[in-house]
Amino acid sequence: MTTLILGLVLGGTYALLALGLTIQYGIARIMNLAYGEITLAAAFVLVFLFQAAGISPLAAILLVGPLGYAIGWALYAVMMRPLVARSGGGSRLEVDSILATFGLLFVIQGLLLMVFGSNFTSIAYLDQGISVFGVTVALNRLLAFAVCVIAGGALTLAISRSRWGLVMRAVALTPSSAPLVGIDVNRVARQAFALGSALAAIGGTSVAMYQTFSATDGVVFTMKALVIVIMGGVGNVPGVLVAGFALGLVETFVATMIDPGLTLAATFAIFLGVLLWRPQGIFGRRA
Amino acid sequence: MLEVRNLSVRYGKHLALDDVSVTVNTGEMVAILGANGAGKSSLLNAIGRRVQAASGTLLYRGQELSQLPQHLLVASGIALVPEGRGIFPRLSVEENLTLGSLPARDKRNTGQRRELVHAIFPKLAERRHQIAGTMSGGEQQMVAIGRALMSDPDLLLLDEPSLGLAPIVTQEVFAALARIRGNGLTIMLVEQNARATLALADRAYLLEAGRVTGSGTASDLRNDPAVVNAFLGGSAA
């Protein structure tokens, strides 16, 4: 039972992170290898705001989320836009964006190391336990879980129900038809990239609330988010949410029942399995 | 309403349209007839801003369109149904129509537009929840035209609406076009199906190898021996 609840909490963070990555990839068509760096930067900012300025993590989210959006917007405008323009809608964007964001990964990582150092970081925030279904869970985890569920749930609803979401889906599914109905694909792509970056940041704040992390962990978050996106089926929002929770559960299970050192190995074992046997994702439809 | 002057379109070295001039007056239905590869789609796509013209002007109600980004065209009153239809095949019929209404210039009457589209194409009402890509070719063409109508256009550009459709379905689509025209829309239509098109259109231009080689009223063209030979399979319609 403990494993189950802790796994769900972890899975909530993962699902949110994967949602952001899949939005960036599915709509803006940019495979962002520096994604986890945004997550990590947000985590550090939250720690800084908490320790140096005494701002509560919940209030910090309201600051960090929009900040993530703004940074994503700026990154797109400065770095991605020229690549998009050069690719002319072709497949070259995929390769170019992977190379560019791979470089960005090390730039951000270097900055984080410089500013925050290479030590493991964590905060002591609301770590008193409360009882959930007879299991004692730290309040900070529940809060982090609530943040992820609210942010992820609201976004999922918006994508599936609202007009804005319909435009997003239209661009994700058939970008070539979008201008025929007056959609500015570049604008939508920029919005989607910024939004994904905001989700990366919000995911980062939830990480900071209950995990210990260091400046070089970003790539782990990127890889996990990527694994989940592929497990859930690229562009499949419900699939990604389910896969996110599934990965959180598996990792927690492996860490408590077998060996904490094996969690990453387990993640990639699942990943390989999915790639080999169900490349369209566990919940994806066959193309 | 629309004046195309000396338009040329190139794909690399290939000159697909060579100095083409075409005029469409308000309320008219004008057809562009030509064989495969004549440059019909190039012409329509250049007007629809999917293809950048190498030279020439596109005047629409006195406004120069040739540098307008494609996504802004529909807000200025021109809706394009391209070859291949350009629908959203993985979204439902209803969602396709809703997307069509997003750039509508008068958002208050979206409900009315939808009723009008449903009246012209009752199938779209019946099948509103069906995924558009799973419909038949004729039905998808209806989705494409219906979606274009949702933006409340003044000028409708249609690229081979009869392509790949059985004769009876083509008739159905052309009957719908007649009705749309009755509502006062101006239509520019590209077709290979000359017989059905000349029966419906007011005027037509003949396009061969990227050049306009003839034009006239539909009734004149129907009786023109050269046209009859080239497009109507020998016997006068």
Ligand SMILES: Nc1ncnc2c1ncn2[C@@H]1O[C@H](COP(=O)(O)OP(=O)(O)OP(=O)(O)O)[C@@H](O)[C@H]1O
């Ligand atoms: N994107 C492109 N790149 C290169 N050549 C092209 C391109 N599009 C069209 N062409 C060429 O331009 C010429 C005119 O093509 P276009 O599609 O305008 O003809 P069309 O009259 O619409 O023919 P169809 O009846 O087959 O649709 C053809 O020779 C075609 O091969």
Ligand SMILES: [Mg+2]
């Ligand atoms: Mg064509």
